[in-house]
Structures are given as C-alpha cells and as structure tokens.
Amino acid sequence: MFATTLAAILRERGVDVIYPCVRDLLENGLTLARFSDGEFKPQRQDITQYMAAWSKHVGLGEEECRSWLIEYCVAMLSPISRTSPSGIRHSTKSNIKYVYRSDVPFSCEHEDNFFRAQCSKDCPAYAAMIPKACGGRNETSKESALARPADVVEAQVISVKASYRDQFEIALRFIHDETKKKTKKKRIAQLLNEQGLKTRTGRRWTYGILHCELTKMKGNQVADTSNQSMDTDAE
Numbered sequence: 001m002f003a004t005t006l007a008a009i010l011r012e013r014g015v016d017v018i019y020p021c022v023r024d025l026l027e028n029g030l031t032l033a034r035f036s037d038g039e040f041k042p043q044r045q046d047i048t049q050y051m052a053a054w055s056k057h058v059g060l061g062e063e064e065c066r067s068w069l070i071e072y073c074v075a076m077l078s079p080i081s082r083t084s085p086s087g088i089r090h091s092t093k094s095n096i097k098y099v100y101r102s103d104v105p106f107s108c109e110h111e112d113n114f115f116r117a118q119c120s121k122d123c124p125a126y127a128a129m130i131p132k133a134c135g136g137r138n139e140t141s142k143e144s145a146l147a148r149p150a151d152v153v154e155a156q157v158i159s160v161k162a163s164y165r166d167q168f169e170i171a172l173r174f175i176h177d178e179t180k181k182k183t184k185k186k187r188i189a190q191l192l193n194e195q196g197l198k199t200r201t202g203r204r205w206t207y208g209i210l211h212c213e214l215t216k217m218k219g220n221q222v223a224d225t226s227n228q229s230m231d232t233d234a235e
Contacts, residue, residue: 044083110129
C-alpha cells in the first residue's frame with residue numbers, strides 16, 4: 001500500500017529510487033525473524049529517521065514526507081512500539097522536522113544494514129553509499145558518484161557524534177526547560193525518546209544517561225559562574 005502511495009508521490013522521479021531496503025521496510029516493517037534472540041533490535045525511531053532521511057534524499061519535500069510517513073509508522077511500526085497511535089503520530093512529526101532541518105544524511109551499510117533489510121547490488125544507490133569497513137569508511141569514487149541518478153543527493157561522511165549534534169542541542173534545551181518545571185528525570189527520559197531525540201552518541205535516553213548529562217550541565221554552570229566571578233575580581 002505504501003509503496004503504491006509513494007510511487008504516486010514520486011511521479012517523474014521514478015520508482016527506481018525506492019531502493020530494495022526501503023521497499024522491504026515499506027512492505028514488511030522490521031522483520032524480527034532476521035534477528036537472533038537477545039540481539040539488539042532497531043527501535044521505531046531508528047526506522048522513522050531512516051525513512052525520513054531517504055525521503056529527503058530523493059527530493060521529497062517535508063510536507064510530502066509527512067503525507068505518507070506518519071501513517072506508515074502507525075500502521076507498520078506499532079508492533080515494535082509501546083507508544084499509542086497518537087503518540088506515534090506526534091513523535092513522527094518531530095522526527096521528520098528534525099531530519100529536514102538538520103544535516104542528517106541518508107546512508108546505508110549495504111547487506112550489513114542496521115535493519116537487516118533486503119539489499120541488491122543492482123540498486124541504483126549501491127555504489128554511492130559508503131559502507132563501514134573494518135576500522136574505517138571507504139571513500140566513494142568519482143566514477144560511482146557520476147553513475148548515480150541526477151536527483152539523488154550525495155551521502156556525506158560524518159561521525160556519529162556530528163550526525164546527532166544538532167539534535168542533542170535540542171535535547172539539552174528540552175531537558176533544561178523540563179528541569180525548570182521540576183519534571184521527574186524518568187519522565188524527561190521518556191519524553192525525549194517519544195520525540196525521537198537521541199543522546200550525544202545517538203543512543204536512546206535512559207535514567208542513567210540523563211543523570212550524567214544533568215551533572216555535566218550543573219558542572220558547566222558552576223564553572224561559568226566561577227569564571228564570571230574571577231573576571232569581576234580582575235576588574
């Protein structure tokens with residue numbers, strides 16, 4: 001259903017930009033049978049941001065992305081989420097807004113992709129994607145870049161921390177505001193995850209991680225106050 005909807009939205013861009021991994025996720029969602037018992041599995045937020053990044057990558061506008069991705073998340077990702085349909089809709093809107101207003105690129109790891117989604121070397125983006133190699137990343141050749149469809153945006157090679165920097169700063173402001181409201185830490189961590197905001201290293205928020213970040217924030221505030229006092233004494 002969603003692949004048909006996207007084909008209509010894409011129009012002249014062509015359905016060839018619905019890559020095998022994207023089509024697999026569209027039709028099947030996350031296939032849990034591809035993961036071993038006890039193995040870490042991607043979360044709803046991970047798939048949401050991946051699909052939003054793909055939408056931006058193939059040239060869909062933010063509104064076009066919302067027109068299909070919100071209901072896709074409700075229909076296909078509810079089985080792997082404890083969030084209510086209304087909560088999923090709200091969270092998806094936040095994720096789309098974040099992806100479209102930041103520098104998060106669309107990038108996959110070919111057959112070793114995070115979602116265990118189908119992959120094919122015949123995919124028009126296969127050569128352009130930069131997989132993680134042992135101990136580093138491979139450079140994309142000029143020939144590979146020239147072979148891509150003209151409307152496909154080049155994936156940027158950035159570190160995990162850099163990819164989440166803007167989002168983390170939004171999270172810090174949110175934490176600051178909620179702390180002033182005296183919201184409990186456990187609830188703040190829950191709200192951060194519901195909105196798809198990640199930690200500085202791209203992880204889901206936990207009570208422990210939030211506690212550490214709050215400690216750092218208090219330490220920075222004390223340091224700033226101390227520096228201001230020293231500057232005043234010097235004058």
